[in-house]
Amino acid sequence: MRGGTVFGVGLGPGDPELMSVRADRLVRNARHVAFFRKAGRSGRARGIVDGMLRENAVEFAMEYPVTTEIPLSDPRYNQILSAFYSDCVAHLKALVAAGEDVVVLCEGDPFFYGSFMHLYTRLKDDVPVHVVPAITGMSAAWTATGAPVTWGDDILSVLMGTLPLAELTRGALDADALVVMKIGRNLPKIREALQAAGKMDRAWLVEYASMDGQTVMPLAEADDRVSPYFSIVIVHGQGRRP
Amino acid sequence: MRGGTVFGVGLGPGDPELMSVRADRLVRNARHVAFFRKAGRSGRARGIVDGMLRENAVEFAMEYPVTTEIPLSDPRYNQILSAFYSDCVAHLKALVAAGEDVVVLCEGDPFFYGSFMHLYTRLKDDVPVHVVPAITGMSAAWTATGAPVTWGDDILSVLMGTLPLAELTRGALDADALVVMKIGRNLPKIREALQAAGKMDRAWLVEYASMDGQTVMPLAEADDRVSPYFSIVIVHGQGRRP
Numbered sequence: 001m002r003g004g005t006v007f008g009v010g011l012g013p014g015d016p017e018l019m020s021v022r023a024d025r026l027v028r029n030a031r032h033v034a035f036f037r038k039a040g041r042s043g044r045a046r047g048i049v050d051g052m053l054r055e056n057a058v059e060f061a062m063e064y065p066v067t068t069e070i071p072l073s074d075p076r077y078n079q080i081l082s083a084f085y086s087d088c089v090a091h092l093k094a095l096v097a098a099g100e101d102v103v104v105l106c107e108g109d110p111f112f113y114g115s116f117m118h119l120y121t122r123l124k125d126d127v128p129v130h131v132v133p134a135i136t137g138m139s140a141a142w143t144a145t146g147a148p149v150t151w152g153d154d155i156l157s158v159l160m161g162t163l164p165l166a167e168l169t170r171g172a173l174d175a176d177a178l179v180v181m182k183i184g185r186n187l188p189k190i191r192e193a194l195q196a197a198g199k200m201d202r203a204w205l206v207e208y209a210s211m212d213g214q215t216v217m218p219l220a221e222a223d224d225r226v227s228p229y230f231s232i233v234i235v236h237g238q239g240r241r242p
Numbered sequence: 243m244r245g246g247t248v249f250g251v252g253l254g255p256g257d258p259e260l261m262s263v264r265a266d267r268l269v270r271n272a273r274h275v276a277f278f279r280k281a282g283r284s285g286r287a288r289g290i291v292d293g294m295l296r297e298n299a300v301e302f303a304m305e306y307p308v309t310t311e312i313p314l315s316d317p318r319y320n321q322i323l324s325a326f327y328s329d330c331v332a333h334l335k336a337l338v339a340a341g342e343d344v345v346v347l348c349e350g351d352p353f354f355y356g357s358f359m360h361l362y363t364r365l366k367d368d369v370p371v372h373v374v375p376a377i378t379g380m381s382a383a384w385t386a387t388g389a390p391v392t393w394g395d396d397i398l399s400v401l402m403g404t405l406p407l408a409e410l411t412r413g414a415l416d417a418d419a420l421v422v423m424k425i426g427r428n429l430p431k432i433r434e435a436l437q438a439a440g441k442m443d444r445a446w447l448v449e450y451a452s453m454d455g456q457t458v459m460p461l462a463e464a465d466d467r468v469s470p471y472f473s474i475v476i477v478h479g480q481g482r483r484p
Binding site (some may be wrong): 012015016017018019021022024072077078081082085109110111113114117118120121131132133134136139143146147148149150151152153154155156159160167174175210240241242 | 254255257258259260261262263264266314319320321323324327351352353354355356359360362363366373374375376377378381382384385388389390391392393394395396397398399400401402404405409412413416417452482483484
């Protein structure tokens with residue numbers, strides 16, 4: 001019997017029309033779909049493809065055993081997540097061994113800070129895996145600002161809001177254009193870093209890029225704002241332009 | 243009479259199946275398409291949509307008056323390009339005033355080091371412009387390497403190979419993961435910068451990502467290689483992973 005393939009399919013920033021033609025076809029034809037979600041939630045990736053799945057598609061929801069209950073620094077965090085990923089991979093491998101293709105729904109671009117990477121590294125030596133790149137959330141965010149993010153020889157850096165203040169500040173100083181991801185509770189620290197790097201007055205906060213509720217505002221006006229974890233901060237480059 | 247709209251449509255990295263569903267529809271329905279190209283060439287953006295245009299689509303090829311004949315540092319370079327962009331914009335505005343929509347074909351993502359930005363800034367205050375983001379060439383490149391580019395809190399920097407050696411080296415030192423674009427004749431300088439930053443042994447050279455002729459090789463094995471300008475160098479991050 002022919003074995004199946006795992007498809008890691010990037011769904012892009014959230015608007016289903018921003019899925020690639022290939023992703024759209026794979027999702028609509030899938031007999032098996034798998035996706036991560038928080039326990040008790042419907043799942044962000046799954047939400048993007050609402051109304052697109054075959055009626056008889058078999059869904060495999062991979063529910064995170066922890067999110068913020070245990071700090072990242074606790075060794076149990078890695079142990080628990082690692083065991084969780086192994087369980088998910090065992091299920092996917094069994095489907096593939098039975099000759100089934102499985103589409104794993106991935107928010108954004110699978111190889112760019114994506115959860116799928118943890119499955120990919122555990123699958124790739126044993127079963128065929130095909131990865132479909134996608135439009136990143138940051139592309140949707142800078143498009144939403146209505147201004148190009150990089151010009152000429154601008155250096156663009158992508159920083160995680162979860163970084164310590166000193167590293168955020170250094171990263172913000174070193175680049176011309178910036179993307180900051182993983183916002184949420186890190187917003188005050190991100191503001192401090194951008195202030196110290198002299199980039200606060202050029203920073204924009206984008207919430208729900210490409211989705212219902214998309215909001216773009218100067219970061220300087222986001223005082224005391226409770227912004228979602230998946231918001232994105234953009235600082236545009238000022239490089240050469242004729 | 244209703245005025246038209248200019249659509250800046252990102253086509254992605256080159257594989258037509260990696261165009262977004264929205265881009266695919268806009269391109270297939272367009273009555274007017276515009277695109278940049280080098281004089282005497284058929285045009286890279288135009289090539290991506292070969293076979294997709296309506297039979298009666300009207301094509302407006304915007305041919306660069308200079309590319310490498312005049313150095314960037316010569317003030318005439320900016321003057322000539324600026325006049326060229328103004329001419330293009332005048333043509334697009336005339337179409338829009340006549341009630342026509344125009345699809346401008348853009349390689350990659352329009353707001354990420356794209357040529358369309360030069361039209362956009364000259365159009366946006368006068369006519370409706372709608373930008374469709376796209377999969378970047380760098381996403382296709384890191385997908386082609388078969389390994390995720392960023393993990394955990396990795397800092398990713400995007401550097402242009404046209405930067406001076408010292409800035410390339412500093413940029414390569416400051417980040418965990420790297421993308422270097424605009425390769426071509428800059429390859430020896432890029433190799434020197436990555437060597438100095440201790441990242442040469444983790445660097446990959448990707449040519450024609452997502453297209454016919456896609457090639458992935460360790461940069462260390464690309465001695466004396468003549469690589470296209472649109473090749474991309476990838477250095478993967480090594481961040482936290484359970």
